[in-house]
Amino acid sequence: MDLDQFFPYQLARLAEQVSLATAQVYQTRFALGRDEWRVMAALAQASEMKTSDVLGRTTMEKMQVSRALAKLERDGLVERSPDPEDGRAYLVRLRPPGLALYRKIVPMVQAREEYLLSDLSEAERKVLSAAFAKVGERARQLIRHG
Amino acid sequence: MDLDQFFPYQLARLAEQVSLATAQVYQTRFALGRDEWRVMAALAQASEMKTSDVLGRTTMEKMQVSRALAKLERDGLVERSPDPEDGRAYLVRLRPPGLALYRKIVPMVQAREEYLLSDLSEAERKVLSAAFAKVGERARQLIRHG
DNA sequence: TATTGTTATACTCTATAACTATA
DNA sequence: TATAGTTATAGAGTATAACAATA
Known part of the structure; x- marks a missing residue:
C-alpha cells in the first residue's frame, strides 16, 4: 500500500499546506488565530448577532466560540451587550477597529485563494467543487455509521 | 465574504471529515494513532530500513517518527536493532504481529477510500488528482515566499 | 428541567530546541 | 564540526463535562 497514492492522505497533506498558506495572512501578519478569524467572518455578515448565531454560522463548538469572543473582546475588536430578550x-x-481589520484582511485572503486556484480552468473548478460535495457526503455517512 | 464558499475553508472541512472517517478504522478499532499508522505503512514497504528511511517515506519530523516508533515497539509491533554500519x-x-495487523487494516482503509470516491467517475477522479497537484504546488509557493 | 454561555480539565498535535552518542 | 536519534517543553487545537444564571 502506497501512502502517497492514498486519497485521504493526499487530501490531508493538501489541506495542511493550503491552511498554512492562507493562515499566514491573518496569523503571522495580524496575530489572529483561526477561530478568531472565523468568528470575525461570521460577525461581518450582520451588524449584530447573538453568540448562538455565530455558532450557527461556523462549524465551531460553543466553547471555542466563547473563547474566541473573549480574546477578540480583550483585543478591542468585538463588543458584547446583554440580550434584552x-x-x-x-x-x-464588531467594533470599528474589528470591522476595519476584517476589511483589510478579506482582499488579502481572497487574493491567496485566487492564486491557489489560478492553474485550474473554470470547468476544472466546477468538477472540484462537485467532487468535494460528493466526497463530503460519503465521509459523513461513514462517520455516522462507524 | 462567505466562509462557506471560501476554498481553503471547504478544503479544511472536507479533510477533517475524511480524516475522521478513515482514522476510525485504525484508531477506534486498533488503538493506533495517525503517526503510528503512517510509520507502519512506511515499514511495510521493505523488510527492514533505517529510522532515517522512515523519515524519507513520510512527511513526518524525526521527533514524531521517534515517538511513533517508541510506541510501536512498546506494543510489540516493531523491533529495532543497532545499525552495524x-x-x-x-x-x-515490523514484527510478525505488526505485519499481521498491517495486513488486516489495509483492505479496510482501502474499502473506505473506494467508498469515499464511489460517486466520482474515472474522469472526475483524474481531474481531482491533477487539481490537487496544481493547488499543492501553488500552496508551497505561497508558503515559501511568505 | 432545559438552555446560554463560561470555566475546568485532559488529551492530542505541533514546533523548537537542547541533549547524547557517535561520525 | 556535523549527523542520528531522543528527550524536554511549550503552544495550539480538540473533546468532555461540570457549572452558574436564566428560561
Whole structure:
C-alpha cells in the first residue's frame, strides 16, 4: 500500500499546506488565530448577532466560540451587550477597529485563494467543487455509521 | 465574504471529515494513532530500513517518527536493532504481529477510500488528482515566499 | 428541567530546541 | 564540526463535562 497514492492522505497533506498558506495572512501578519478569524467572518455578515448565531454560522463548538469572543473582546475588536430578550444571551458585534481589520484582511485572503486556484480552468473548478460535495457526503455517512 | 464558499475553508472541512472517517478504522478499532499508522505503512514497504528511511517515506519530523516508533515497539509491533554500519543509527522492522495487523487494516482503509470516491467517475477522479497537484504546488509557493 | 454561555480539565498535535552518542 | 536519534517543553487545537444564571 502506497501512502502517497492514498486519497485521504493526499487530501490531508493538501489541506495542511493550503491552511498554512492562507493562515499566514491573518496569523503571522495580524496575530489572529483561526477561530478568531472565523468568528470575525461570521460577525461581518450582520451588524449584530447573538453568540448562538455565530455558532450557527461556523462549524465551531460553543466553547471555542466563547473563547474566541473573549480574546477578540480583550483585543478591542468585538463588543458584547446583554440580550434584552434573554438574560442568558449576549448580542455581539464588531467594533470599528474589528470591522476595519476584517476589511483589510478579506482582499488579502481572497487574493491567496485566487492564486491557489489560478492553474485550474473554470470547468476544472466546477468538477472540484462537485467532487468535494460528493466526497463530503460519503465521509459523513461513514462517520455516522462507524 | 462567505466562509462557506471560501476554498481553503471547504478544503479544511472536507479533510477533517475524511480524516475522521478513515482514522476510525485504525484508531477506534486498533488503538493506533495517525503517526503510528503512517510509520507502519512506511515499514511495510521493505523488510527492514533505517529510522532515517522512515523519515524519507513520510512527511513526518524525526521527533514524531521517534515517538511513533517508541510506541510501536512498546506494543510489540516493531523491533529495532543497532545499525552495524553506523553506531548512531537503528534498523527497524515490523514484527510478525505488526505485519499481521498491517495486513488486516489495509483492505479496510482501502474499502473506505473506494467508498469515499464511489460517486466520482474515472474522469472526475483524474481531474481531482491533477487539481490537487496544481493547488499543492501553488500552496508551497505561497508558503515559501511568505 | 432545559438552555446560554463560561470555566475546568485532559488529551492530542505541533514546533523548537537542547541533549547524547557517535561520525 | 556535523549527523542520528531522543528527550524536554511549550503552544495550539480538540473533546468532555461540570457549572452558574436564566428560561
